[in-house]
Each structure stands twice: as C-alpha cells, then as structure tokens.
Amino acid sequence: MAPLWCVIPAAGRGTRVGGDCPKQYLPLAGRALILHTLERLASHPRIAGLMVALAADDARWPGIAHMGGKPVLTTTGGGERADSVLAGLRALPADVGEHEFVLVHDAARPCVRAADIERLVELASAVEGGLLGAPLRDTLKRADERHRSVRTEPREQRWRAFTPQMFRRGQLVAALEAASRAGVPVSDEAMAMEHSGVAPLLVEGAEDNIKVTTAADFALAEFLLTRTG
Numbered sequence: 679m680a681p682l683w684c685v686i687p688a689a690g691r692g693t694r695v696g697g698d699c700p701k702q703y704l705p706l707a708g709r710a711l712i713l714h715t716l717e718r719l720a721s722h723p724r725i726a727g728l729m730v731a732l733a734a735d736d737a738r739w740p741g742i743a744h745m746g747g748k749p750v751l752t753t754t755g756g757g758e759r760a761d762s763v764l765a766g767l768r769a770l771p772a773d774v775g776e777h778e779f780v781l782v783h784d785a786a787r788p789c790v791r792a793a794d795i796e797r798l799v800e801l802a803s804a805v806e807g808g809l810l811g812a813p814l815r816d817t818l819k820r821a822d823e824r825h826r827s828v829r830t831e832p833r834e835q836r837w838r839a840f841t842p843q844m845f846r847r848g849q850l851v852a853a854l855e856a857a858s859r860a861g862v863p864v865s866d867e868a869m870a871m872e873h874s875g876v877a878p879l880l881v882e883g884a885e886d887n888i889k890v891t892t893a894a895d896f897a898l899a900e901f902l903l904t905r906t907g
C-alpha cells in the first residue's frame with residue numbers, strides 16, 4: 679500500500695488550556711507542541727505528506743514546507759474541528775484519489791506511537807476504515823447535575839476514541855458534508871462515518887496517546903514524549 683496523506687486539524691483556540699496563545703504553539707519540552715506532532719507523523723514510513731489546517735488569523739505558523747523529506751502543506755481551517763478537517767481534505771493535492779485512504783490526526787496528540795499508526799493502517803485498510811481507541815477500563819457512572827452518582831453504566835463495548843482516524847478521502851468528505859447538512863455536530867471522523875451508515879473498525883492503541891486538553895496535560899505529555907515513539 680502506498681504511503682498516505684495525513685490531515686492535521688490545528689485551527690483550535692485551546693480555550694480549556696487557557697494560555698495566552700493557542701495550545702498547539704505553547705512550549706512542550708522546549709518546542710511548540712505542534713512540532714512534536716508533525717515530526718512524529720512526518721517520520722513515519724506510512725505517511726506521504728502532511729496537510730495542516732490553520733486558523734485564519736494564525737500568525738505563529740513557522741512556514742514549514744518540508745519535514746523529514748515530506749511535503750507539509752497548509753490550508754485555512756474552520757470554526758469547528760470538523761470544518762477544519764473538511765477544509766484539509768478538500769485542499770489535499772489533486773492526485774490523492776477519492777478512493778485513497780487518508781489519515782486525520784489532532785495537532786494536540788503529540789505522543790502517538792509509530793507502532794499504533796502502523797497497526798491502524800494495516801487493519802483499517804482491510805475494511806472501510808477505522809480509528810485508534812481504547813476500551814473503557816474504569817467503572818462508569820451516570821451523574822446528575824449535582825455530581826451525585828445516580829447509576830452505574832455498563833462499560834462493556836465502550837471505547838474512548840483517539841486519533842489517527844483513517845478513511846477513504848471521498849467517503850469521509852461525503853460523510854462530513856452530510857453530517858453538516860443534517861445539522862449533526864460530529865466530534866470525530868468516525869462519528870460522521872457512523873452517521874453515514876459505516877461502522878469504523880476500533881483498533882486498540884496505547885492509552886498514552888493523550889490529547890493535550892488542559893494545562894495539566896502539558897506535564898504529562900512531556901513525560902510521555904520521552905517514553906513513546
């Protein structure tokens with residue numbers, strides 16, 4: 679299988695981190711968070727090139743055009759993550775066919791392991807696509823508005839969704855467009871695919887593929903960066 683393009687949504691504001699700039703540009707182990715993510719992706723033999731979706735007013739992007747010998751292209755993202763992903767998919771080079779698989783990976787997940795990308799590509803390409811994730815391991819509680827536990831929910835068959843997620847370019851564009859037309863907000867690509875009637879394959883990946891979401895996650899990501907690869 680030929681190497682795949684990867685779309686990286688990086689147009690978020692990082693409001694939950696609450697820093698003075700979007701979290702993808704905050705320092706992690708001495709360099710902007712996004713650089714760690716891009717380097718992990720660019721160094722992977724399964725990846726052909728990177729398409730980064732940036733905020734329209736992004737003045738911090740360092741203008742990288744190549745990384746690890748691979749092209750790094752940019753486009754303008756949108757107001758929601760799904761809009762940024764769609765923009766990235768549409769902006770891919772014309773020679774990336776409708777039927778070709780593409781990956782989507784959050785800029786905010788710098789600790790993704792190369793072996794997990796490899797397994798996702800291997801397994802998801804044999805079906806209609808899929809995503810990295812992990813089965814829920816803790817007891818799951820239903821809370822009321824006062825944070826009282828009112829019920830214990832079954833944890834069986836429940837997974838947490840990570841990225842990368844991998845689908846055929848044309849199918850994913852159609853699924854994201856359909857969800858948008860129907861007014862269904864989708865928090866990941868798999869949700870758009872589910873909405874279009876596809877059941878993506880869940881491929882178990884390492885729990886340390888964390889999404890840097892709060893300020894406290896930076897310390898954890900820094901710790902994990904040195905232990906993953």
Ligand SMILES: Nc1ccn([C@@H]2O[C@H](COP(=O)(O)OP(=O)(O)OP(=O)(O)O)[C@@H](O)[C@H]2O)c(=O)n1
Pocket residue numbers: 686687688689690691692693694695701702731755756757758759760762763784785786787889890891
């Ligand atoms: N309009 C948006 C919103 C998010 N993202 C990207 O989607 C990924 C996952 O989103 P999340 O962690 O929610 O990032 P933010 O939206 O930046 O965070 P917050 O919700 O705290 O503002 C990030 O790489 C983020 O930059 C994006 O490209 N475009």
Ligand SMILES: C[C@](O)(CO)[C@H](O)COP(=O)(O)O
Pocket residue numbers: 759784839840841865866867889
């Ligand atoms: C796609 C995602 O990373 C899967 O866990 C996640 O849904 C994106 O972050 P958000 O906080 O839901 O926007």
